[in-house]
Amino acid sequence: MAELIITAEMKLSDIIEANKRALVLFPRFGIELGFGDKTVEDICRNMDIDLQFFLLMVNTFLNPDYFPDKKLKNVDVEMLISYLAESHNYYLEERIPYLQSLISQFKHNVDHPAIVQLEKFFDQYIVEVKDHLAYEDETAFPYMAMISSYRKKPDIPVGQVDYSVGVFEERHDNIEEKLSDLKNLLIKYFPPAGDRYIRIRLLNELVDFEEDLINHARIEDKVLIPVVKHLEQKLKSM
Secondary structure: OOOOOOOOOOEHHHHHHHOOOHHHHHHHHOOOOOOOOOEHHHHHHHHOOOHHHHHHHHHHHHOOOOOOHHHHHHOOHHHHHHHHHHHHHHHHHHHHHHHHHHHHHHHHHOOOOHHHHHHHHHHHHHHHHHHHHHHHHHHHHHHHHHHHOOOOOOOOOHHHOOOOHHHHHHHOOOOOOOHHHHHHHHHHOOOOOOOHHHHHHHHHHHHHHHHHHHHHHHHHHHHHHHHHHHHHHHHHOO
């Protein structure tokens, strides 16, 4: 079955109906539920969102096989970085705290030695996620924003910076992989107890978080890295 390609004429409600993952994506553009029958174009015009950028992000996020090769030349890098940074804020301020609260609820409903391992593993994983996001926010994204603004501010000492998007690409590990171990702990190693609903809710949230991280990484791999590489090549030829 072919993936649905989001267009300007589609209603936002129909996008959610077709793919519920859009629910976590819209707030990153400041779009909240209650938009009636408005189309993508309506919402973007009313909220002063760049329509083509919105379509690029939504399609890349929702469709694993979508590759916007011809659109990369026109991507606004600073807008893209702002979107990715907003995704990081969502993880840190909403998603991770909610997962922590579910782990805590699960702990209070289960009397089993493995709960200590689950908690420790989760805490260590969150430290890794925060380190990963901090590196992007504090090192990679500022460099990319500097490269993007070079044409407007040619006095920026780009040549003196010992960094490149290739370094970011090499370090761009898949932080979602360890979530599989957390899911396996919950599925395989805790005996039946009075925790059925909290365990299912926790598993669902871990699955959703894993998918979100995968989709987020795909935007960085398929959009951010190629467009910054292109900018670096243009600067070298100047």
